[in-house]
Amino acid sequence: MLEVKDVVAGYGATIAVQGISLSVPQGSCAALVGPNGHGKTTLLRAISGLVRTRSGSITFDGEDITRSTVEKIVERGLIHMPQGDLVFPDMTVEENLTLGAFTKAAAQGAKTRMGEVFEIFPRLLERRTQRARTLSGGERRMLAIGRGLMGDARFIMIDxxxxxxxxxxxxxxxRQIRRIADSGMTVLLVEENVNRAASLADVIHLVENGEIVRSGSGEELLADRAIRETYLGVAE
Incomplete structure (x- = not known):
């Protein structure tokens, strides 16, 4: 469903992503793990059109989106959920969710999609009339994910x-992300915690210095002594 080939991207003179290639098949869950500042977030931003690629190509559902605008990428159902909450604090839960359905196609099915979001996150249903600023940190994170799902999502990237x-x-x-993945949604996840990523993802890509240095299942990566020592602090 998503094909990234030899992508190079960065900010100004700084190159954060140095020729990354990866594939995320439809209905699967993949994860990017590794230290902060090594290009994981920049790669998501390049895929979603927020950062222009210097070279390489990005294909989504058979279409080249390398030079597409953010709006066109969202309209195709590829939704990026960035770090942090980034909700509108003085709007209610329901108003925040409604804003997620801003494309024409998403707006037409907003009522049905909101019901699906409330089914996944029952706590949001309980708090639908509350202002986002009154929610706990976990509830705001659920709201941010739920708002992303409102965009007629077919592929979600969660940072x-x-x-x-x-x-x-x-x-x-x-648990709720697992439920979303099990429903058939394709997921690309960025996570520092290797154990967390391994509990969810079908394949994990280890990113260092803007490159993928190792890929495999969670079981394979956690069996690697060097990875356990470096990322889990487990010395043997």
Whole structure:
């Protein structure tokens, strides 16, 4: 469904992504793991059109989107959920979700999609009339993900869903992401926590210095002594 080939991207004179290639088949869940500042977020931004690629190509559902605008990419159903909450604090839960259905196609099915979001995140249904600023950190993260789903999503990219949350809240957020993935949604996840990524993803790509240095299942990566020592702090 998504094909990234030899993509180079960055900011000004800084190259953050140095020739990354990867494939995410329809209905699968893939994860990018690795240290902060090594190009994972920049790659998502390049795929979603927020950062222009210097070279390489990006194909989504058989169409080249390398030079497409953000709006056109969203209209195709490729939705990017960035780090943090980025919700509108003085709007209600329902108003925030409604704003997620801003394309013509998404707006037509907004009522049905909102019902689906409330089914995935029952807590949002309970708080639908509350202002987003009154929600807990975990609830705001659920709202941000739910708003992304409102955009007639077929492929979602979630950047650091566990960032800044207590472990018990992360467990809940990941249970709901698992539910989304199990529904058939294609998912590309950025996550620093290798164990978290391994609990969800079919394949994990380890990113260092803007390159993919290792790919495999969670089981394969966690069996690698060097990865356990470097990313989990487990010395043997």
């Amino acid at each position: 650091e869903p566990s960032l800044g949350l207590a472990p018990v809240i992360v467990d809940e957020v990941y």
